[in-house]
């Protein structure tokens with residue numbers, strides 16, 4: 001499989017390592033608007049994001065992956081590209097444990113040592129970061145980020161664009177609202193409203209808006 005990576009920040013470095021560890025894919029493009037011209041280096045095409053249209057036309061077998069950690073920016077790029085879902089690939093690191101009874105959408109990545117257990121449903125362009133745990137029957141919508149070592153215990157719902165911070169824990173049956181932020185180390189024991197920021201143990205809504213970034 002040939003892959004073009006979109007985004008050249010910190011998150012894309014880890015994505016690149018996942019692709020290499022999978023061992024069945026070759027990176028043919030690295031695109032980011034920080035490049036204002038196209039050039040080849042070690043047989044990889046570097047260039048601005050718009051070069052993806054030409055790559056898609058010239059190499060119909062290429063899959064794309066938007067490797068941007070910020071959920072909003074990732075969504076904006078996906079919308080800007082306008083590609084159908086089948087243009088994207090799903091990346092699963094060989095050390096991740098993914099149940100055959102789970103489903104993971106295109107454009108999503110499961111990082112090293114992460115776990116996705118039975119009957120969990122993950123949408124598109126989701127990040128399950130290093131050593132995160134998604135327990136059984138959880139539902140994760142598009143553009144969500146579950147940060148390193150965060151734990152979603154069973155039957156948790158994470159709505160579109162929400163970000164669960166590093167090492168946070170969400171107890172069974174809770175729902176994290178759309179585009180909400182759960183701070184690093186929080187323990188969520190109540191539903192978290194959409195667009196709010198919740199922090200602490202137990203997690204309380206600290207800000208009725210999302211202020212922090214990735």
Ligand SMILES: CC(C)(COP(=O)(O)OP(=O)(O)OC[C@H]1O[C@@H](n2cnc3c(N)ncnc32)[C@H](O)[C@@H]1OP(=O)(O)O)[C@@H](O)C(=O)NCCC(=O)NCCS
Nearest residue numbers: 147148165166181182183184185199200206211212213214
């Ligand atoms: C929650 C978070 C987004 C808030 O960021 P912010 O808007 O810049 O907030 P500030 O640093 O200005 O802090 C605002 C208040 O929240 C508190 N706070 C912030 N993060 C907190 C956390 N994780 N746990 C407990 N309290 C926290 C601060 O102490 C401060 O309290 P105060 O108003 O009483 O002084 C951020 O601190 C955080 O936890 N991000 C997680 C990042 C992460 O895990 N990334 C993974 C990348 S792979």
